[in-house]
Amino acid sequence: MDEEVRKKSLSYSVKDGIAWSVNSGIGSSYIAPYALALNANNTQIGLLTSVPNLVASLSQLETPKLMEKTSRKRMVTNCVLVQALTWLPISLIAFLFLFSKVDSLIASMLVILFYTIYLLMGSFLSPAWSSWMGDLVLKKERGRFFGRRNTIVGIAGLSAMLFGALFLDIFKQSEVLFGFVTLFLIAMVARLVSRYFLTKQYEPKFKYEHEYYFSFSSFVRKMKDNNFGRFTIYVTLMTLAVNLAAPFFTVYMLQAPPLGLGFSYLIFVAITLSASVSTVLFMPLWGKFSDKYGNLRSLRICGLFIPLVPILWLFSADRVYLIIAEGVSGFFWAGFNLASTNYIYDAVSKQRIGICFAYFGVLNGIGIFVGATLGGLFATYINVGFMSTLLFLFLISGVMRLAVSVVMLPKLKEVRKVEPAKPLWYFMGDFIRKRLPPHSH
Helix, strand or coil: CCHHHHHHHHHHHHHHHHHHHHHHHHCHHHHHHHHHHCCCCHHHHHHHHHHHHHHHHHHCCCHHHHHHHCCHHHHHHHHHHHHHHCHHHHHHHHHHHHHCCCCHHHHHHHHHHHHHHHHHHHHHHHHHHHHHHHHHCCHHHHHHHHHHHHHHHHHHHHHHHHHHHHHHCCCCHHHHHHHHHHHHHHHHHHHHHHHHHHHHCCCCCCCCCHHHCCCHHHHHHHHHHCHHHHHHHHHHHHHHHHHCCCCHHHHHHHCCCCCCCCCCHHHHHHHHHHHHHHHHHHHHHHHHHHHHHCHHHHHHHHHHHCCHHHHHCCCCCCHHHHHHHHHHHHHHHHHHHHHHHHHHHHHCCHHHHHHHHHHHHHHHHHHHHHHHHHHHHHHHHCCCCCCCHHHHHHHHHHHHHHHHHHHHHHHCCCCCCCCCCCCHHHHHHHHHHCCCCCCCC
């Protein structure tokens, strides 16, 4: 593969990521608030997370087989086109709710249905895209490239989310559905732009080798006996624990007191963006740290601090405090998410990247489904009595995250040669010093 063509393709990948992030920032990020504006209850909010993710993840079982018959590029671009057009029926639901007097239950179910199609397309293309990018990005540059790409993509997403909040706050409560419709149509255009840049990327020839294939049932049976399998178990259990609470932070912030905090869309996004800004700022740090000291080192650090994130919400409802708490959250999630993705690239041979990402995605989808469904049922039907039900759910999520990390992290091993570990704060100090302006003493 020509080096100039490869680098140009990586540049197109960054542009694709920017457009995708705008789509996500003003589209996917506002699906739960949209459902709340349609009067969805906690169970329906849980289902909005669980059902689409389960169906979407199961679709990945078919991706490796299709990769044998058609090009990864064609698969990805076709799925992105369908995904973009899904925003049209999602937007139409608002008009059905307002003018056809469709009740909130039917409106919520329709949102779940079409959002399932949206995530289905995104999930179906994921293993093919991951395999494609695995051929374009050199092993020695993965941490730096994905760290840089994720930072740029993150900035675009932050800007889009902030725009969405400012835009929605213009509307009165009775008219806010029109604001959501406008955002979703912009999201559709952004995803189509993303597709354009994907069509410009070069696709290295993919050779499907049958000897590298293994069935999903075989993978599940043997997963506890191999390192990648144990890693998948760890992330799946962590995903389950996280999603007990994750869908309900939005509910807690936007619902009126006494059930929630009754924040405006702008305050809701300010708190949410705090985590995203932190993620963007520290993603390059984690990328370089992981390249040098290993992805497992990053997972061990972040996996033991992420359990604190939901527990911090128990101590105060002050908006400044919550912005700081979410900033801490973004720092550790930046490291966890980047290291998780790159750990798969390290642990799996190039020929098996597509199929391993697929099986990993399926099990994580099951984790999301179980966690979000249980969380929704708990939030709807359980009355704790001595504290807010949602806050108690946050506490359970934190405890479960810690238990999963304590039990599973010691069972994992680093899969490539790395430098001896140093405390993270030494690396942070060096990272900051290099970015300070020169000065005289």
